[in-house]
Amino acid sequence: MLAFKGESRHAAKQAQVSTTHASRYIKRLCKHFAHKVESTWDEQQGVTDFPFGRCVMQADGAQLALHCTADDDTQLERVCWVVTDHLERSRWRWSKAMP
Numbered sequence: 001m002l003a004f005k006g007e008s009r010h011a012a013k014q015a016q017v018s019t020t021h022a023s024r025y026i027k028r029l030c031k032h033f034a035h036k037v038e039s040t041w042d043e044q045q046g047v048t049d050f051p052f053g054r055c056v057m058q059a060d061g062a063q064l065a066l067h068c069t070a071d072d073d074t075q076l077e078r079v080c081w082v083v084t085d086h087l088e089r090s091r092w093r094w095s096k097a098m099p
Helices: 022-033 073-097
Strands: 012-018 038-041 045-050 053-060 063-069
Touching (some): 012 073, 022 038, 022 053, 022 063, 022 073, 045 073, 053 073, 063 073
Antiparallel strands (some): 038 045, 053 063
């Protein structure tokens, strides 16, 4: 489970995921989210705007940096949950497919 760090009273949290596949995660997550919400990406960064908040993803060396924001704590927790859930499902699928 990802541990988001940040002051929830500011309605922003950050997390870092150690991975050598950060760019691939950005592309896969943003492409998936783009089916329902506005999502843009390139090799280094992705931005997804949910109706309840935003997640900015950045490939930074051997890690994926996530920065989630929302108008209030409840919406922020929802953004974090959605991103975490999708990322963990993708990691599980990839761990089965990658040597």
